[in-house]
Amino acid sequence: MAPSTPKSDRPTAIIVTLVFLVVSTFWNMLSDHLFAILLNRPEMNQHSTNIGHWFFIIFSAIMLYWLLRFWEASVAETQESLKKVNRSLRSVSECSRAITRLENEETLMQEICRICVEVGGHRMAWVAFKQDDAQKSLKPAAHWGADNIYLENLKASWSADSDIGQGPAGICIRTGEMVIFQNLLADFRFNPWLKEARKYGYASCIALPLIDNGRTFGALVIFNGIKNAFAPDKTELLAEMAEDLSYGIKTLRMQKIHQEEVQERLMLAAAMDQTSDGIITFDTNATIQYVNFSFLHLCGVPENRCVGTSLHNFECSQRNPEFYRAILKVFATNQPFSGHFINKRSDGSPYDIDAWIAPVFDADGSVIRYVATVRDISQEIVLQRQLRQAQKMEALATLSGGIAHDFNNILAIIITNTEMCLEDADEHDPQRPFLDLILKAGLRGKNLVRQFLTISRKPEQPQKPSNLTHVVEECVSMLRATLPTTIELQQQIPAQLSPVFADPTQIHQVIMNLCTNAADAIAGQNGVLNISLDEITLSVDSRTNYPELPGGNYVRLMVTDNGHGMSREVLDRIFDPFFTTKEQGKGTGLGLSIAHGIVKSHKGHISAVSILEGGTTFTVLLPATTEMVSGGDDSSRAQYTFGKEHILFVDDEADYATSINIVLERCGYQVTARTDSREALDLLRQDSFSCDLLISDQTMPHLTGTQLAAEALKLRPGLPIVLCSGSSPETDPAVSNANVAALGISKLLLKPVSRTELLTTVEQLLTAPGAGIANE
Structure with missing residues (x-):
């Protein structure tokens, strides 16, 4: 059987055969005549017409034609085979070059698919990645030669229990082996995608596994337009290409992980x-x-x-x-x-x-x-210490307010009755010295209660713009006269200093307490006590050590000594009331507690830094003000006179009510005293009861002083009311200045109230314009 004609058929065999026939014919016809002439033998010139010669010539021409045609077909097949091999080798070569050149996984897979189509001569190629979801779906990671719609609508899986899991990609990923469909149109496993395969002209397919460390993570799927396109020799090269792609993807992923690790290490090093x-x-x-x-x-x-x-x-x-x-x-x-x-x-x-x-x-x-x-948690320790100190002071404020109330009532009775006894006693009365001692003890008790209220941060006197320079200079003068000569007193006080809102008397007390403690720390040996004043500005960033203070300008007072210093344990407790390291009888432990309370009542800050055997520095910050310092208080104490008005006095302490009743009646006033606030309110409800002034205690059963005042003003608008309280406004917000003014109370007096203060207040309210309107 004649070999098949190659696609690019040339008339080479026919031409050669015809040339052979022409030459053979001429030779057969002219050879005798030619040899006769050449040999000069005329007898050889015979016109032979031997049929055998012509048969041989024709048979030889036919054989020559078929031999030439067979040779041409063999050469064409060999060239086509070499062309295919060269294409496959070129595909592998370009894939290898792409793997070594590209640094992005997606770009690499896209390039491999392009090489399979454009260099390898296939119809379409795509990379499928298996997904570990419930459907075990396949995700197209890259493709070339396919319409995007084909892959977008492609539903494929690597599940063995699903029809869409029986395709070449699914089987390949599931088994980890190469899968070939030589005839897609006749293979029932490809039925779910048969319509699309016909539409795009896909006839055969091969799926090659992508493996990393023995685990199949995807497949390279290649479609061809002819059946049986994937011969064994081609599959070997394609399998090699898939292995190279797997290695390239693995390498790129390892490089990415390495880069991320390097980046993390660089970030960690920077951190x-x-x-x-x-x-x-x-x-x-x-x-x-x-x-x-x-x-x-x-x-x-x-x-x-x-x-x-x-x-x-x-x-x-x-x-x-x-x-x-x-x-x-x-x-x-x-x-x-x-x-x-x-x-x-x-x-x-x-x-x-x-x-x-x-x-x-x-x-x-x-x-x-x-x-x-x-x-470093030093700052946190400082803040914790400050918080504990603030909590201690808050607890003490509540305790001192309650103690002060009861003591003030007792002291008020003692002081008031002692003052009246002294008024009645003759100058030469033998009992007078004893009464003086009683009054002196009562006043000392009053000062002690005042110290308790100072710890609870109750302002003793109205704060006003004050120049701390004068206060410090006064303290220095007193200290020079009292300190031993072994202590050198130094001061750094600027000529110009912003004023602060303060009670100069209390600030004087703070400075003296700090300097006294410093002198005790030096303990009679040669030492230095330094007092300095300056101004600082606290910004948002520089408030780390003073979180409770707002930003702004502050006057800073520093008292430094080079005494024995304090340990950390002692430093944590220096502001605790009654805590002292001094010998018994040489200190009450209230000095620094009082200083702490005073500074806090001035919206300031006090702290200490100390090194054992290295000295101590106390720092006080007080907010500066732009208001000018006043020239002084020229008012003189008002003098009380006798009156005849009717006063309703209410206090649950019977002895104190009796004492104040006597004091007021001695000055000519008519007094109705009650120890039950409800009885006092019933009297005010009676139209027949005349009242020019109401004086009431705050802390009473049934109705407090503020509650009684509110009801009284409803019944008798404009009635002057004096509220007396033995509690601090910080421990009892009801007696704060704002609340008292809002209720319409005329005056707030803090116990123990001296007789002079009480009578002066009564006179001022009863002689003020509009007094008595409530009874008209």
């Missing part, structure tokens, strides 16, 4: 350098490998004396033995450790740290280094 926590690492021989800036700042040792130094010779270890022993414990046990330490800086000043010390293990579980992280 370690910039974090406020101190970080130090050691190798297994206890040699320092790394320290960040924060640790250098905390430790106070230069970097060139840290890195490469043994932990045992490290300066910070020698200054802080407890921290050093904690690190050694981790070295010995290879167990993490965390704890709180009080370390010392290079200048000897202490600072608090929280430390975490731990070994670092490699993948085999071996220790490769140790790391210690320290965080």
